[in-house]
Amino acid sequence: MAATKKKQAKTQSNSRYIIGFWTIFGIGVLIGILIFLLAGWGAFGKMPTFEELENPETNLATEVLSADGETIGKYYNENRTPIKYEDLPEHLVQALVATEDERFYKHAGIDARGTLRAAVFLGQRGGASTITQQLAKQLFTENVSDSFLERVFQKVKEWVIATRLERQYTKEEIITMYFNKYDFVYQAVGIRSAAKIYFGKEAKDLNIQESAVLVGMLKNAALYNPVRRPDLVEDRRNVVFEQMARNGYISETEMDSLKKLPMKIDFTPEGHDEGMATYFRAYLQGFMKDWIENNPKPDGSKYSLYRDGLKIYTTIDSKMQSYAEDAVHKHIAHLQKEFDRQNESNPTAPFRDIDKDEEEGLIRQAMRRSDRWYTMKAEGKSEEAIIASFEKPREMRIFSWKGDIDTTMTPRDSIKYYKAFLQAGMMSMVPQTGEVKAWVGGTNFKHFKYDHVKQGKRQVGSTFKPFVYATAIDQLKFSPCDTMPKSRFTIEAGKFGNLKDWTPKNAGNSDYDGMVTLKQALAQSINTVTARLIDKTGPQPVIDLAEKLGIDVSEIPAVPAIALGVADISLYEMVSAFSTFANQGVYIKPVVINRIEDKNGTILYQNTPVTKDVLSKEAAYVTVNLLEGVTQSGSGVRLRGKWAGERIDYKRAVTGYPYDFTNPIAGKTGTTQNQSDGWFIGMVPDLATGVWVGGEDRSVHFPTVTYGQGATMALPIWGMYMKDVYADEDLNVSKGEFERPENLSIEINCSEYGKKQESQSDIPDELDF
Structure with a gap:
């Protein structure tokens, strides 16, 4: 019991x-x-709503695409450009799953085995966060707290969100979102940006070694950074290979072979100051801000250039842009050496033709335009204090053609240092469509922000003369074969509003004897002949034509002296104006954007060409014929590989010579007073390209025309660029003749013209000199 x-x-x-x-x-x-x-x-x-899970908020970079499909830049708060699952290499996905979440395809957001293991071994044998949990943390939870209790609650939130994500999305979509969200540092947000920045390629083109490097970075991108810690990253990459072998994605033999390969990085930063077409992207940024202001979303809110993932399809050709930047860089770096050499004996270097007071005025103007001045002024500092700050030596990194230099100097000295550098602008466009194919606004956007394509306006010199000739052809039906005397010519005071007599001189050692054809006169840039032409047409019709050609004439006075190019005009305006001649007299406004799409591919903007008839086909063609003479026997003959016996060490001054072009080229050089500005605008039938070279200030220039003329300063850039363009058969740029209009009534064959003149008994009054 x-x-x-x-x-x-x-x-x-x-x-x-x-x-x-x-x-x-x-x-x-x-x-x-x-x-x-x-x-x-x-x-x-706060937990995400159903709508937030359906459309998780992300900052998507606006992508700038070239006409040939290359990404040339982005605007962003976070440099994220989304990618689709089908564009992820298989080995990249395998590396991710093998390394971060072996049972990814078997769980519903939470890995019970991994969680239990992490709890029992206190995380010593790996963590328990699944890919879905990591995504939940990136998308919807805050940074990890220092409080144990808060970390526990945060982990619970991650679990809940992870299970909701698993119900909402497929495994493939979760992987895609994870890769699109992760920050690989150096402004490489998302796998596509990371592939471009660390390897210079699209994510779909990554090889297995590169994929392993990026997956290895997922543990801690700041620590496992291939730029700063390559050895550590290579070890981590090899761990990824081991995980892939363990999970059967690669064999042991493949793993051993891959681990022996050296790690190769092609680091290509994508900051706003780096990359291709930096000046163009700065201009485009302003264009887009104006467009956004005037084109709201359907709900009335404004698009964000930095968050909404817009796609801007531009007209820029990535190859032509690269050739243009390369030509500018090579020639200006080369020319700068000669410029510096000639300044060694210049007591006022880098300035010429000014006194100390004028030099001080230029330095003070630069001070007042500087960020330092604006910042200190906003802080309430006195002008005396601000000026004094420019005299204190500071550590700084300055530009040089051999690379940036770390040094110590005063801000005032740095201003004078930067004044000594030559600058350049270059633009290339298709005359028939207005599409801008290349845009180089300067030599280095990081250090010189001023855009010399559209923002800058400089005296155009003799490149203005074709507008005078075109007016005479259009109004008076002049032929390139008509002759005029080279002798001195005076337009008396008051005839066209000029306050005093105007008697231009011919440049250089040009004589004033004899007669020349108009074609010879333009080729040799004879000023007295241009003066005679504007005397016949009057200045106002020339200004009217320039305005129809897209030039801002608000600051151009209707006086005879404009014939020699005293007006300040932008390179952008000059190239589009010259393009009209190649486009049979039809002006077309330059186009830089073909279309804009939102992140879903909906077209928000489609370019509509803006055109207008300016000249008859006949007048335009005859003007082109005149301009061809410049490269046949004038200052542009250097493009043909001929130097006409000029005394100059061209190897020291010119890059890329000889050019040896044999195809038709219409163009015009320009050199302004005191050699402050050098120009060349050249055209082939389907491409017009302009180049300007000069100092930031007009007092920064070569001492003589030997090196300071447009044919030496600007023309070589055009020559090198076009050599590369023609060498690239994919671009298919024309080497043919300019299109001749039917029933051309103006004779351009001077041998035939002479016979006709001899047979004519009556000569029009306007040709009776």
Whole structure:
């Protein structure tokens, strides 16, 4: 009996333990469920709504694409450009799953085995966060707290969000979102940006070694950074290979071979100051801000250039842009050496033709335009204090053609240092469509922000003369074969509003004897002949033509002196104006954007060409014929590989010579007073390209025309660029003749013209000199 009672008591005691265990277990489960419910209801912090899960908020970079499909830049708060799952290499996905979440395809957001292992071994044998949990953390939770309790609650939130993401998205979509969201540092947000920045290629083109490097960075991108810690990253890459072998994605033999390969990085930063077409992108940024201001979303809100993932399809050709930048860089770096050499004996270097007071005025103007001045002024500092700050030596990094230099100098000295550098602008466009194919606004956007394509306006010199000739052809039907005397010519005061007599001189050692054809006169840039032409047409018709050609004439006075190019005009305006001649007299406004799309591919903007008839086909063609003479026997003959016996060490001054072009080229050089500006605008039938070279200030120039003329300063850039363009058969730029209009009534064949003149008994009054 006693034994029976003892047994019953033991059974009752065990029952109590069992009941107690299951009671505690049940309470634990209920508490766990309650915690999950509370987390789901937002008790531990805001949880994403269904709509937010459907469309997780991300900062998407606006992508700038070239006409040939290359990404040439981005605008962003976070440099993220989304990618589709089908564009992810298979080995990249395999590396991710093998390294970060081996049971990714078997769980529903939470890996129970991994969580239990992490709990038992306190994380010593790996963490428990699945790819989905990591995505949840990136998308919807804050940074990790220092508080243990808050970290627990945050982990619960991650679990809840992860399970919701698993119900909302497929595994492939989760992987895609994860790769698109992760920040690989150096402004490489998302796998596509990372592939471009670290390897210079699209994500779809990554090889298995490169994929392993990027997956290895997912553990801690700041620590496993291939730029700063290559050895550590290579070790981490090899761990990824081991994980891939362990999970059967690669064999042991493949793993061993891959681990022996050296790690190769092609680091290509994508900051706003780096990359291709930096000046163009700065201009485009301003264009887009204006467009956004006037084109709201359907709901009335404004698009964000930095968050909405717009795609801007530009007209820029990435190859032509690269050739243009290369030509500018090579020639200006080369020319700068000669410029510096000639300044060694210049006591006012880098300035010429000014006194100390004028030099001080230029330095003070530069001070007032500087960021330092604006910042200190905003802080309420006095002008005396601001000026004094420019005299204190500071550590700074300055530009040089051999690379940036770390040095110590005063801000005032740095201003004078930068004044000594020659600058350049270059633009290339298709005359028939207006599409701008290359835009180089300067030599280095990081150090010289001023854009010399559209922002800058400089005296155009003799490149203005074709507008005078075109007016005469259009109004008076002049032929390139008509002759005029080279002798001195005066337009008396008051005839066209000029306040005094105007008697231009011919440049250089040009004589004033004899007669020349108009074609010879333009080729040799004879000023007296241009003066005679504007005397016949009057200045106002020339200005009217320039305005129809897209030039801002608001600051151009209707006086005869404009014939020699005293007006300040932008390179952008000059190239589009010259293009009209190649486009048979039809002006077309330059086009830089073909279309704009939102992140879903909806077209928001489509370019519509803006055109107008300016000249007859005949007048335009005859003007082109005149301009061809410049490269046949004038200052542009250097493009043919001929130097006409000029005394100059061209190897020291000119890059890329000889050019040896044999195809038709119409163009005009320009050199302004004191050699402050050098120009060349050249055209073939389907491409017009202009180049300007000069100093930031007009007092920064070569001492003589030997090196300071447009044919030496600007023309070589055009020559090198076109050599590369023609060498690239994919571009298919024309080497043919300019299109001749039917029933051309103006004779351009001078041998035939002479015979006709001899047979004519009556000569029009306007040709009777």
